[in-house]
Amino acid sequence: MDTKEMNNWRWLNFFEPEANKHLEFPFYKEEIEMWIEHISSQESNHLHLRSTEGKSYICGSLIYEQKLNQQNEYKLLHYFLTEHVLITSEFEQDSHINDDMMEAENAVAGFSILLAEILKNSIKRIDDFELKLNDLLWEIKQKNSIDRLEEIFQLRHEVLVWKNFMIPIIELSFGLEEAFSREIVETKHYKNMRKRLERGSMLTKEYIEEIDHLVHFEEMVSSHRGNEVIKTLTVITTLFTPISAWGALWGMNFTFMPELDEKWGYAGALIVIILSTVAVYMLLVKKGWTGDTLRPKKKNSFFK
Incomplete structure (x- = not known):
């Protein structure tokens, strides 16, 4: 002590x-x-x-x-x-x-x-x-x-x-x-x-x-990037909707299939699919729904 x-x-x-x-x-x-x-x-x-x-x-x-x-x-x-x-x-x-x-x-x-x-x-x-x-x-x-x-x-x-x-x-x-x-x-x-x-x-x-x-x-930051992922998936899904719809339609085995008798049937179908996809994409751009999703990331940036 x-x-x-x-x-x-x-x-x-x-x-x-x-x-x-x-x-x-x-x-x-x-x-x-x-x-x-x-x-x-x-x-x-x-x-x-x-x-x-x-x-x-x-x-x-x-x-x-x-x-x-x-x-x-x-x-x-x-x-x-x-x-x-x-x-x-x-x-x-x-x-x-x-x-x-x-x-x-x-x-x-x-x-x-x-x-x-x-x-x-x-x-x-x-x-x-x-x-x-x-x-x-x-x-x-x-x-x-x-x-x-x-x-x-x-x-x-x-x-x-x-x-x-x-x-x-x-x-x-x-x-x-x-x-x-x-x-x-x-x-x-x-x-x-x-x-x-x-x-x-x-x-x-x-x-x-x-x-x-x-x-x-x-x-x-995490929420923004998560929203970007959802936005990207939404854009991709929307862009592929015309392809899926037309593909599903032409994949049906009906008795009467007019495109079989047309020489340029599949070429025309592809043109319709492309035009439909472009139309959907232009609609997304006009609405502003694509946002920054399609832009590259920048160094030393949180959101860009």
């Missing part, structure tokens, strides 16, 4: 219940023991608070690092916080955090520093996500395919993981305001943490909206 004495508060990191260090805080003895009992089986985000004047505290568990591709690969922070005491377990911090902690006015400010550090690492990874999204944006224009759609939904899952990661921290920040008085909470470090939280939330919201636009865009 690592115990640090700050200005007006104490921080117990890598807390070990069997060491009985919590007995040094008899005022919160029952609450800490209940927290210890709960975290022994806790494997997800959880928050509990009490806002009674003179005995306010907040405790729970927080996922502070999450692997993107593995649901069960994460790091969990257990915490118990009062105005003058911060107890954490299994939180791996950088050395510079200790220096920042020394400046904290109280334990709530110190805990805000920890949350700000967690958010900083997360926002850095979100910035890396921005590069992947930008590359995909241009790949869609240059070489769109089903692989691009797969990449879009992979990124969509990733940004939703980040949003899901932010939600418990947002809840925790509101919990701090609910549990403690304004004088205790509204410190410089808490305000910095809130700003960083707002920045992270804004990024995830904007990226989700951008990816939704990409999904909608792909749906439009």
Whole structure:
């Protein structure tokens, strides 16, 4: 266990219940023991608070690092916080955090520093996500395919993981305001943490909206191309209708077949078929039903 004495508060990191260090805080003895009992089986985000004047505290568990591709690969922070005491377990911090902690006015400010550090690492990874999204944006224009759609939904899952990661921290920040008085909470470090939280939330919201636009865009392209296929099949079917009709008529074995006595009977029949087909095609063109179906595709174009 690592115990640090700050200005007006104490921080117990890598807390070990069997060491009985919590007995040094008899005022919160029952609450800490209940927290210890709960975290022994806790494997997800959880928050509990009490806002009674003179005995306010907040405790729970927080996922502070999450692997993107593995649901069960994460790091969990257990915490118990009062105005003058911060107890954490299994939180791996950088050395510079200790220096920042020394400046904290109280334990709530110190805990805000920890949350700000967690958010900083997360926002850095979100910035890396921005590069992947930008590359995909241009790949869609240059070489769109089903692989691009797969990449879009992979990124969509990733940004939703980040949003899901932010939600418990947002809840925790509101919990701090609910549990403690304004004088205790509204410190410089808490305000910095809130700003960083707002920045992270804004990024995830904007990226989700951008990816939704990409999904909608792909749906439009797919719908347009699907309509082109249907349009092409319709045009082909319509153009071959005269051939099919005349062929069916002349394929009937009636007793009286006048074309058998005509020298140019089949030539005339072919001319009738061709003229009928041309007439149908001209009707389609006049109606504008052929559209872009008969035009070649252009490079770096979505619909042409």
